[in-house]
Each structure stands twice: as structure tokens, then as C-alpha cells.
Amino acid sequence: MPGTASAGLDQVHRAIDAAIADLDEPLRALSLDLHGHPELALAEHRSAGLLRDWLAGRGFRVRAPVAGLDTAFVADYGHGTPVIAYLLEYDALPGVGHGCGHNLIAAGGLGAATALRMALPEPPGTLRVIGTPGEEGAGGKIIELEAGVFDDVDAALMFHPGDRTMPIRHALASMPMTFEFHGVAAHAAGSPDQGRSALAAMIQLFVSVDALRQFLPEVSRVHGVILDGGLASNVIPDYTRASFQVRAVTSELLADHVDRVEACARAAALATGTTVDITRSHVYAERKNNHAIAYRVAQYLAELGEEVEEPVLRGGTGSSDIGNVSLRLPAIHPYLKIMERGTPSHSHVMAQAAAGLDAHRATLRMAAALAKAGADLFGDGALLEAARQEFAVSGPDLPE
Numbered sequence: 234m235p236g237t238a239s240a241g242l243d244q245v246h247r248a249i250d251a252a253i254a255d256l257d258e259p260l261r262a263l264s265l266d267l268h269g270h271p272e273l274a275l276a277e278h279r280s281a282g283l284l285r286d287w288l289a290g291r292g293f294r295v296r297a298p299v300a301g302l303d304t305a306f307v308a309d310y311g312h313g314t315p316v317i318a319y320l321l322e323y324d325a326l327p328g329v330g331h332g333c334g335h336n337l338i339a340a341g342g343l344g345a346a347t348a349l350r351m352a353l354p355e356p357p358g359t360l361r362v363i364g365t366p367g368e369e370g371a372g373g374k375i376i377e378l379e380a381g382v383f384d385d386v387d388a389a390l391m392f393h394p395g396d397r398t399m400p401i402r403h404a405l406a407s408m409p410m411t412f413e414f415h416g417v418a419a420h421a422a423g424s425p426d427q428g429r430s431a432l433a434a435m436i437q438l439f440v441s442v443d444a445l446r447q448f449l450p451e452v453s454r455v456h457g458v459i460l461d462g463g464l465a466s467n468v469i470p471d472y473t474r475a476s477f478q479v480r481a482v483t484s485e486l487l488a489d490h491v492d493r494v495e496a497c498a499r500a501a502a503l504a505t506g507t508t509v510d511i512t513r514s515h516v517y518a519e520r521k522n523n524h525a526i527a528y529r530v531a532q533y534l535a536e537l538g539e540e541v542e543e544p545v546l547r548g549g550t551g552s553s554d555i556g557n558v559s560l561r562l563p564a565i566h567p568y569l570k571i572m573e574r575g576t577p578s579h580s581h582v583m584a585q586a587a588a589g590l591d592a593h594r595a596t597l598r599m600a601a602a603l604a605k606a607g608a609d610l611f612g613d614g615a616l617l618e619a620a621r622q623e624f625a626v627s628g629p630d631l632p633e
């Protein structure tokens with residue numbers, strides 16, 4: 234009897250709104266606590282501890298560490314299938330703290346799971362929270378995927394703060410890479426002929442990448458910083474190190490770009506009489522948004538007064554390890570406006586916005602919308618079935 238089911242769901246949705254109102258202050262305190270103590274990828278010990286304590290104190294069975302990562306965790310409430318998971322991120326960035334607003338991702342995901350647990354004290358399945366550390370470069374979700382953490386998950390829900398609210402967006406496939414050049418140290422004035430400069434090689438790498446860039450597709454990206462550039466101007470540097478990211482619209486195209494960037498590094502070593510060590514990290518995959526779930530969340534956001542914009546699938550954008558999850562199971566990663574349109578992410582301005590009251594209020598709306606979609610996935614077989622069918626036939630969202 235669909236009428237009865239939806240009447241029941243209406244009641245659950247109202248209970249979620251009430252629960253979110255009750256959680257307002259504790260979630261605000263938690264979000265500010267995370268924001269005030271930013272921790273870098275895979276070093277989020279304090280942050281992960283706060284989140285685990287919150288969940289354990291509200292009846293979730295917490296397991297940690299998982300996947301060999303000290304700051305990863307899994308928290309379950311209820312038993313059996315389906316398994317509906319909320320994903321939390323809580324790592325910060327060097328130099329700009331929570332300039333990507335992951336404190337809000339953690340607080341909002343926690344709010345959604347807690348409200349759903351309060352509104353559905355006996356869920357017909359497992360309500361799961363997965364702590365996914367190291368989104369910024371370390372690929373925490375990729376490591377968890379490989380360790381089987383997502384094997385029994387039916388749907389994965391999270392969101393990301395930004396400069397507009399959108400149900401979906403494309404993301405570039407990306408690979409973090411490290412280049413280390415080894416040369417020979419010598420006096421830069423007395424005996425330069427005895428030296429081989431690891432810095433000259435590094436400069437050559439950057440120049441070659443600039444030359445390569447004009448022959449890459451418009452949306453592809455290659456960007457790097459020098460982390461070690463030598464120690465003194467009168468010593469020819471025998472060691473330099475750079476961190477790069479290479480990005481493209483698909484993992485397949487990315488593989489081509491990575492090979493070509495590597496060739497630039499090998500050529501630089503050859504030209505300067507140095508050697509190079511190249512480290513390839515995880516591939517962050519392109520994103521396959523589950524539209525059925527994402528647009529259900531958007532509907533609930535709009536009902537709560539949030540202005541939801543149609544996504545624009547154009548141009549370059551960031552990358553995230555949710556992409557890898559999204560190719561394996563139905564997953565969503567909608568965006569939530571917390572700052573003025575056009576404000577760049579990974580900035581001091583975004584870090585400031587992520588501590589603001591407006592951002593917190595928007596996060597509460599997102600938490601409620603995510604919780605209601607979770608209630609539908611548990612209670613209304615139609616949504617989970619639609620999500621599964623879409624997943625079986627759809628591909629990633631790519632820019633025009």
C-alpha cells in the first residue's frame with residue numbers, strides 16, 4: 234500500500250526536521266572544534282576521535298582503525314541490508330586550514346546519520362557512517378575501497394561545500410605525482426663543473442610541462458609546486474622534490490597525460506646529468522553521480538528554502554576520491570552554497586566562510602535533506618531500485 238508507506242515516511246521526515254533542530258547547537262560546536270584544530274591528510278587523529286566519540290555516544294558500533302588507516306573508521310547502527318552509508322571527510326589543507334570546508338562535511342554527515350537514527354530507531358537495514366580520511370591527496374576512500382570497506386554498501390551519501398548549491402557536478406580524474414631529482418653537490422663558484430644540479434633539472438621539468446600544456450585538451454590540468462629546491466645559493470643542489478597533480482576528464486586520458494609528464498621529467502634528468510625518481514599515487518577517478526538519489530536530496534533542500542541551481546557541466550574542476558566510490562556503487566556528492574558566488578575553494582576566504590553561521594545553517598538543511606533521502610532509501614523500495622537501475626546503465630558525468 235504505497236499510500237500507507239508514504240504517510241509513514243512523511244512522519245519520519247517530520248521527525249528528522251525535529252531531530253536536526255535538536256542537534257543544531259552540538260553540531261555547531263563540533264564543526265567549530267574541527268575547524269579550530271585543522272589536521273592534514275591521514276593525520277586527523279583529534280578530528281577522527283571527536284567523530285568516533287560522537288557516534289559511540291549515540292548508539293553506533295564503532296570500528297577503528299579500518300583499512301590500515303589510523304584515522305579511518307566505520308560506525309554501524311542496526312543490522313542487515315540494505316546498508317546506507319554517510320561518508321565524512323575531516324582533513325584540512327596546508328596553509329589554509331579548513332579552506333575546503335571539510336569540517337562542514339563531517340558535521341553535516343554526522344547530523345544526517347544522527348537525525349536518521351533518532352527518526353528511525355529500528356531501521357530496516359544498516360545505517361552506516363564511514364570516516365574517510367585523507368581526501369586531499371592521500372586517497373583515503375580508494376584505500377578503503379581496496380580493503381573492502383564498501384563491499385556491502387548499497388548507497389553512499391555525502392556533500393561538499395562550495396559557492397552554489399547543485400545536485401551533481403562532474404569531476405576530473407586526477408593523479409598526484411612526486412618527482413625527486415638527484416644530482417651532485419659542489420661549490421657553485423669554485424667548482425661548478427664538478428656538480429650536477431638537481432635544481433636545473435627541476436626548472437627544466439616545469440619549463441617542459443609548460444610546453445606540453447599547449448598540446449593538452451582544454452580541460453586537462455597539470456600543476457605543481459617545488460617542495461625542496463636546494464639549501465644554499467653557493468651549493469649546487471644535489472636533491473630537489475616537487476609535488477604535481479595531473480588531471481583529465483577520464484582516467485583513460487589521464488593515463489596518456491601522466492606518461493607525457495613523466496617523459497618531461499626523464500628528459501630533464503637526461504639533459505642535466507641527474508637522475509629522477511617518479512612516484513605515481515592513486516588515480517582519483519572521474520565521477521558518476523547517482524541522479525536518482527541526488528535529485529531527491531535537491532528536492533528536500535528546495536523544500537527547506539535552499540536555492541538549488543542546475544549544474545553546469547563545463548570546464549575544469551576539482552577531483553575527489555568519491556569518484557572511485559561512485560564507479561563501484563550508487564553515490565552522491567551534491568554541493569552546498571556557503572559563500573559568495575565565484576569565491577575560490579582552497580582559499581582563506583573559504584576557510585573563513587566554513588566557520589560562519591550561514592554555512593552552519595546551510596549545513597543543517599543539507600543534513601536534513603540527506604537524512605530524508607536516507608529514510609527513503611530504507612523505507613521506499615522504489616528509490617533504491619531506481620538508484621540501482623540507473624547505476625547499471627549510466628556512465629560518469631563528463632563536461633560538454
Ligand SMILES: [Zn+2]
Nearest residue numbers: 333335368393
Ligand atoms: Zn574538499
